[in-house]
Amino acid sequence: MNARWPALVVCFFILAGCAGLQNPQRANLAHCSNQLKASKAENYPLALQEGDLCLQKNTLPAALQSLIYAVQADAHSNLKHFPEAVAAKEKSIQVAGKPDARANLDLSGMYRDAGNPKKALELVQYNLDNGLGEAGKGSGFHMPTYYHLGLALTDLGQYREAAEAFSTGLERQPDYAWAYYARGIAYDHLGEKNDAKADFTKFSQIVNKKYVLEEHKAQLDQYGISLR
Amino acid sequence: MLRSVLSGVALLTVAAACTAQTQTVTTPEQLFTEFSRCDAHFFESLRDARLPAGTLRLSDYGSVKAPTIMSPLQEGGTYQHFETPLIVNGVRMVGYHNQAETIKNVGNFLFWGFVVDGSPQEVAAKLKPLIVDNARFVSQGQAITRAEIRRVGDPIGQWRTEGLTGPGVATPFGFVDRVLMVDKGDAKPPLAGHTTVFCSLQGTVTAPLVRVYRPDLNAHLLD
Numbered sequence: 001m002n003a004r005w006p007a008l009v010v011c012f013f014i015l016a017g018c019a020g021l022q023n024p025q026r027a028n029l030a031h032c033s034n035q036l037k038a039s040k041a042e043n044y045p046l047a048l049q050e051g052d053l054c055l056q057k058n059t060l061p062a063a064l065q066s067l068i069y070a071v072q073a074d075a076h077s078n079l080k081h082f083p084e085a086v087a088a089k090e091k092s093i094q095v096a097g098k099p100d101a102r103a104n105l106d107l108s109g110m111y112r113d114a115g116n117p118k119k120a121l122e123l124v125q126y127n128l129d130n131g132l133g134e135a136g137k138g139s140g141f142h143m144p145t146y147y148h149l150g151l152a153l154t155d156l157g158q159y160r161e162a163a164e165a166f167s168t169g170l171e172r173q174p175d176y177a178w179a180y181y182a183r184g185i186a187y188d189h190l191g192e193k194n195d196a197k198a199d200f201t202k203f204s205q206i207v208n209k210k211y212v213l214e215e216h217k218a219q220l221d222q223y224g225i226s227l228r
Numbered sequence: 229m230l231r232s233v234l235s236g237v238a239l240l241t242v243a244a245a246c247t248a249q250t251q252t253v254t255t256p257e258q259l260f261t262e263f264s265r266c267d268a269h270f271f272e273s274l275r276d277a278r279l280p281a282g283t284l285r286l287s288d289y290g291s292v293k294a295p296t297i298m299s300p301l302q303e304g305g306t307y308q309h310f311e312t313p314l315i316v317n318g319v320r321m322v323g324y325h326n327q328a329e330t331i332k333n334v335g336n337f338l339f340w341g342f343v344v345d346g347s348p349q350e351v352a353a354k355l356k357p358l359i360v361d362n363a364r365f366v367s368q369g370q371a372i373t374r375a376e377i378r379r380v381g382d383p384i385g386q387w388r389t390e391g392l393t394g395p396g397v398a399t400p401f402g403f404v405d406r407v408l409m410v411d412k413g414d415a416k417p418p419l420a421g422h423t424t425v426f427c428s429l430q431g432t433v434t435a436p437l438v439r440v441y442r443p444d445l446n447a448h449l450l451d
Contacts, residue, residue, distance in 0.1 A: 121381075128379065128402070141402055149381045160384045160436055167434035168380045168402060186436075195435070195447075 028057040035071055044075040066096035082114035101132035105148045117155030124149045143173035150182055159189040177207035197223045253277040256316045257358055264359040266408050266427035271444045282312035294444035295324035307418050317354045320345040328449055334398050336433035336450045341426035351423045352410040368395055371411035378404045380432055384440055399431030
């Protein structure tokens with residue numbers, strides 16, 4: 001969701017600006033801007049509530065409506081309401097009406113969270129089949145596509161292919177710590193312990209520690225690796 | 229959003245080949261058939277192969293064997309000349325070549341195979357009956373090739389036979405080309421004046437793929 005913040009901020013100002021025009025409209029649009037503010041403040045229950053009101057009380061342009069649904073999806077995801085997150089994200093993509101590679105990758109992640117890695121893989125493959133790079137059609141594929149591809153393959157138990165996907169992403173972006181971690185997991189499942197250890201070590205050296213959870217530390221512990 | 233491309237793409241699975249038990253190779257022709265798969269079978273079969281004396285000198289590489297060379301990365305160290313040629317269906321194989329390299333912004337390349345006497349057309353005609361999936365072994369300009377392509381993320385043993393890159397075109401990022409090729413040797417020795425019968429993997433060739441297809445190599449040699 002972080003990548004969407006610039007767009008959210010712009011939309012917030014647009015909505016806030018519109019809200020200054022008419023009182024009834026202002027009240028309605030206030031729910032929309034409240035949703036964005038709540039989401040930014042990580043108050044996800046409030047974001048959902050305000051988002052629902054925003055969608056009920058306004059006839060928004062498709063792009064804004066899509067954004068509101070996307071924020072709803074993100075809020076559901078953060079609250080671990082995975083089926084609801086998938087539904088909201090699907091709605092966001094449907095309303096937008098045009099293929100969006102990043103949205104498909106986000107949805108792929110939500111399907112994985114919801115326990116449907118097959119669908120998650122299909123979404124990444126859809127991007128690959130249709131040349132939908134992260135920066136638009138024909139722009140080529142980079143770490144986000146291969147990272148999501150690898151994660152879906154990992155969840156499907158296709159560890160060799162997953163390791164290959166992460167390796168491919170790392171050719172594009174060799175400083176993405178989480179791809180080393182994810183590839184380490186794949187190697188671990190393949191029994192290739194030396195490669196797993198090398199990847200977990202690299203991860204421990206370059207990761208931003210504030211995002212490392214206990215489960216990750218436990219995995220590193222198994223290889224005698226601690227975060228520096 | 230279902231994957232649509234598969235309907236138009238014929239897929240080869242190495243899985244079928246993998247189900248064939250590796251039997252002890254007792255003739256050069258059997259060895260060449262294993263080689264023609266362009267995968268690990270060749271190196272696995274060399275483990276227990278019974279071949280004519282004085283032909284291939286072999287070394288152990290992990291759990292498999294391969295013809296001994298100095299280094300696939302070192303110019304001048306990629307070739308083994310056979311003291312006695314290995315005769316395969318009448319083709320004189322005089323040496324083995326094993327090369328690995330990275331070309332910036334293009335990809336990784338692995339080439340391995342035999343250096344032989346005779347013209348490419350003549351060699352290809354004699355070897356064709358021994359080549360796996362030889363219906364796809366066809367002329368492409370001066371060379372005779374069997375080509376296939378694999379997209380990163382496809383099952384590791386699955387190769388596509390449509391949507392091929394074509395000769396002289398760089399493999400797109402995220403894909404690997406695999407080619408069995410009979411061609412005129414390089415202008416430089418030791419390949420000059422010979423024909424080469426090479427397998428190649430080129431493009432996004434990563435360590436997880438190398439480990440499966442080239443168990444004789446350090447999977448990370450191109451990292």
